Amino acid sequence: MNAQRLTGDLLAKFVAMAIAGGIIFSGVFAADLDKLTASCASCHGEGGTSTESTIPTIGGMSEQFMIDTMDIYREEDRPCIEAEYLDGEKKGEKTDMCKIATELDDEDIEALAGFYASKPFVRAIQNFDTDKAKRGKRLHDTNCEKCHEDGGSSAEDDAGVLAGQWMPYLEQTFKSYGSGKRVMDKKMKPKMEKLSDADKEDLIHFYGSLQ
Ligand code: HEC
Ligand code: HEC
Structure with a gap:
């Protein structure tokens, strides 16, 4: 067996193992996560801290809550209120959370859940009695x-x-x-x-x- 062939075999073996172990093809790449969070931020604010009183703050929510909630939106088990992108590429376009949740795959949602769970929940400053x-x-x-x-x-x-x-x-x-x-x-x-x-x-x- 020549050296080139050996390298090729090892490489093939490594790729097979990596696929089996989910090393190469699993996970959302950092650049994709940035893009996703930028789109959420156009309504939910940076780090999920909302500055709009009708849009909830999501930074600091647990991973489990985010994953469960996205399932609820996919099933349309809660109302999906129409909302407009407040800035970014899609500014002015209308959508709702059910559409957004349906367009995300499970890996995106897990990555988003991890991202928002790692942020602090910043409480809103508002008037109360x-x-x-x-x-x-x-x-x-x-x-x-x-x-x-x-x-x-x-x-x-x-x-x-x-x-x-x-x-x-x-x-x-x-x-x-x-x-x-x-x-x-x-x-x-x-x-x-x-x-x-x-x-x-x-x-x-x-x-x-x-x-
Ligand atoms: C166009 C504006 C808009 C965008 C973009 C958007 N959201 Fe929302 N989101 C809303 C509004 C409005 C609500 C509350 C009303 C509702 O439930 O429909 C909401 C509710 C939520 C809730 C429920 C929070 C709770 O306390 O129950 C979660 C979780 C959420 N969004 C996550 C996300 C994530 C993650 C993204 C990015 C992938 C995203 N949203 C993008 C407008 C938006
Ligand atoms: C037995 C446990 C339990 C009790 C008791 C309970 N809740 Fe909840 N609550 C939940 C769970 C689980 C969720 C998340 C599921 C969902 O989205 O509806 C939730 C969600 C909520 C939400 C929505 C949060 C969001 O971010 O959208 C509100 C508001 C709420 N509860 C208010 C209350 C109030 C007020 C009481 C007391 C009168 C109460 N809950 C008692 C379990 C409970």
Whole structure:
């Protein structure tokens, strides 16, 4: 066997192993991830910190929450509100989260989930009512803290971060849970259903008060 042939064989072997082990063809390359996050940033802001009160901050959400949420959008189990790209190449074009989630493959979503989970959740600076926030804290502690730990600030689980999220976004979210358009966690449902509209408002002010 000559040297050239040997090198060729080894190379073929290495490629086969690399494919089997997923070394070469798995993973999203850094340049692709940059492109994806730039497109998310045109609505969700740099690092997922939203400056638009109807668009949620996503930086600091857990990987699990992001992966689950994208599945929910793919299944259209929550409303997909039409939104416009605020800047970048597609500025002014309209789309929605269901379309966006459907266009991404699982690897893109995993890479995005890792990226946003590594960012801090930067709380929104917004106006709130102190009395409503106080009542909201009590409602939260008895009904919601079990899954939305540390006043809704923990990203340790699959429930998303509520503390410091934009209040107009939260208001819209309570409405879509209330109307049944956004499918709810089975154990969250009874807790939500016993809340009055005033209770929901108090909770929104509580989450908004955490800055
Ligand atoms: C054209 C604007 C726009 C773009 C681009 C966009 N989003 Fe969104 N996103 C929204 C809006 C508006 C909502 C909230 C309303 C809804 O659920 O439809 C949202 C909601 C989300 C949520 C749910 C957050 C929560 O707290 O439940 C996640 C996660 C998300 N987007 C991730 C992404 C990722 C990742 C990208 C990039 C691949 C992206 N979005 C691109 C507008 C956008
Ligand atoms: C048994 C666990 C559980 C309880 C109790 C619970 N939740 Fe949730 N909550 C979840 C899970 C899981 C999700 C994420 C799934 C989803 O997107 O609907 C979620 C999501 C949410 C969201 C959407 C977050 C986002 O970023 O879009 C809001 C708002 C919310 N919960 C509010 C509440 C409030 C208010 C209470 C108390 C009245 C409560 N939850 C009680 C498990 C729970």
